Amino acid sequence: MRAHFPLLLLLAAPAAAQEAAILPAALPAEAAEAILARPDRFADLAADLIHGHGQDGAITREAIETTIALDRAFFRTRALRAFHESDLDGDGTLAPPELAARAATLSAPARARLMRQRDAADADADGTLAPPELRAFAEAEVARASRPQDEALLRAVASFDSDADGRTTLAELSRALGPLAAND
Ligand SMILES: [Ca+2]
Ligand SMILES: [Ca+2]
Incomplete structure (x- = not known):
């Protein structure tokens, strides 16, 4: 015999509306x-964010926001590392002999x-990398590596603060995401 399912629930909330109601309006x-496409992935990301x-x-x-800024600083530093290692006189500008000296020691x-990074960074193509060119190169790498859609997902965690005390807890997240994961 089939279990009874309250028909009124079905009438009151079709499946799609139910799903939409679970996620915060903000x-x-x-x-x-x-x-909604990958609730499991978001749950992992949010848990890592809170634990870490x-x-x-x-x-x-x-x-x-601090987490996002730390990630950006990491990508910025990674982008500039090879150039900093080439700045033999430490003046913040990379002259062609400095780049050549560093290049000679590499595989x-x-x-x-x-050389590819130098070409990408050398906006005026004069062979020298000036501080503004290095900054622009680093920011372009940050934009490429940090992916706006991933940053948006990190910020989305704040919307799950259902009691509005300024903090999103693991419990608030699992209350909201649990039903989604079950449907997955
Ligand atoms: Ca230099
Ligand atoms: Ca230049």
Whole structure:
């Protein structure tokens, strides 16, 4: 015999409306779409964020912004590392002899990578990398590596603060995401 299912529930809330009701209203549409598509991935990301950068099983909006800034600083530093290692006189500008001296110590693939990065960074193509060119190159690498849609998902965690105390807890997240994961 089939279990009884309250018909009124079905009438009151079709499946799609039920799903939409679970996610916070403040969530940007694009983030909501990404979360609905892969609720398990978002749950992992949010848990890593809270465990890694939160406090006492919760995270604030400010701490999320700090996390994003830390990631950007990491990508910026990574982008500039090879150039900093080539700045033999430490004046912040890379002259062609400095780049050539560093390139001579590298393996063929690393040398090719350094030359490719130099060409990408040398906006005025004069062979020298000036500080503004290095800054622009680093920011372009940050934009490429940090992916706006991933940053939007990190910021989305703040929208799950259902009691509005300024902190999103693991419990608030699992209450909202649990039903989604079950349907997955
Ligand atoms: Ca220099
Ligand atoms: Ca230049």
